[in-house]
Amino acid sequence: MSELEYKLVVGLEIHVHLATRTKLFCGCELVYGGEANSRVCPVCIGMPGVLPVMNAQAYEFAVLTALALNCKIANFTKWDRKSYYYPDLPKNYQISQYDLPLGEAGYIEIPLETGRTKKIRIIRVHLEEDAGKNTHTLGNFSAVDLNRAGTPLLEIVTEPDMNSPEEVRALAVELQRIVRYLGVSDADMQKGHMRFEPNINLTITKAGSEHKTPIVEVKNLNSFRAVEKSVAFEVQRQLDEFAETGLTMASGNKSTRGWDDENEVTILQREKEEAHDYRYFPDPDLVPVEIDAEWLDEIKLRLCELPIEMQKRFVTEYKLSDYDAGVLTGDRFTAEFFDTAVKAGADAKRVCNLLTQTGMKLANEAGCNVADLGISAEDLSKLAKMTDAGDISATASAAIFEEMVKTKKAPDVIASELNLLQKSDAGELEAVVDEVLAANPDAVADATSGGKKTKKARGFLLGQVMQKTKGQANPKIVSQILDKKLS
């Protein structure tokens, strides 16, 4: 039945852990992987009579992200209780924002293939607390660790503007890049810092009329791969289901599915009766938040150039390929390091090559970022300029880069210490060329014959000059001199 014409429609709900030091409403430290229930207090463990107090940093991180997502920032928000009867949030409600989210009506621009981008609208951004963690290793029992309970969680909800599994993945990746640029989240997928829940359905055209399939929400995806694969799987599953049952979207037939990563399939989840009766009401323990212009301006100062803007600028301003620009803007420190080196006067493509071919390899080995290799952007710029000026060969530049990282010395110092400076002095090189020509009359004859052997003889002569100068002659200049002498 795959010959049916269809359009995929996907909206995403994303949860992002904010990188504050402490929880949203208490001072318990956020530590990944500590002993179970070692970072809990009466507030986050849900004891009666305690008073939660809002973490200012979390609120500012949330607003900063909403600003980067081009949202309208609410100048007044409040906190609501969402009923939630599970032991991983023992006070029986989750503190969230219901009708007054801190950010609304924004958009995120995502990069697609070959430089194309697409704007996906954001419905809302709000702050809430995360639940604890359950492990199911005990048969009919669960083991609950509340260290995570109360972690500040940013919820971002998009309009159903994505139309392919690749677009959904691109949004997930772009959001990770943005929150990392802003420094509001480590966005480490392995640590569950980002969780995705796509809402997926199809608009199928059959015999001239359109049919919408029932919406499926896939819960708790925590890798880019799972996000993309689960959406792709749903496309086929919903096509098959429609062909078989003809079932279309109706009120009440939205379903929830989980992702089986091993078998790469979604699985229908049993819905608890009345699971969605959240009975929100304003939390009397927490007072509202008001943002005035002054505070908002202060937060705006912490915005940075967004990764997608930088990527586009590297393409238009520096004439890099979209691929190179994408690699360089993968993280903010690399992007800014590159940008500074280019602004110090070096050729962008040369700096790009040095960074992507040598720098990233070294950074990878050192387990850090290229900006943390201990060399300055100015020295990198100098290295690129020396290469372009022909003072050193491209091969030597990689070796010098490695030495810079090792010794922290300047590139020109290393080049002369290691005898890697190329001779570019035309007069000096001309004398060597003359010597070589005089010593090889046969090759000279071949090189000037214009026959088949010309190219080979010319190469031989160039090789002789390089040998005589111990490889330190600038081949470009030698070539120019040879051209002149042999014409």
Next chain:
Amino acid sequence: MAKKLDESQVRHVAKLARLDLTDDEVARFSGQLSAILGYVEKLNELDTDSVEPLAHCLPIHNIFREDVVTESLDTESALKNAPQRIDSFFKVPKILEDDSGE
């Protein structure tokens, strides 16, 4: 007088609150809750067209704390009141995976 809250609504609310009520209780609470609702409904007689919704009963806002670590409970104290535990975890009846991590 027709009750404002019939017995099926009482059963629904009781279920949401994880309360197990006897039939007698359902009948009794249905009357009592209806009386409470009727009393509160008196408020509808007020004209509130020009009154802003109240988000909090105190006329204050922006109470924050700095993002500074304070001491947590030690694990033993945290688990002290737990009916059941395993190692340093709370032990509870099995939770379905899809119910967590909202």
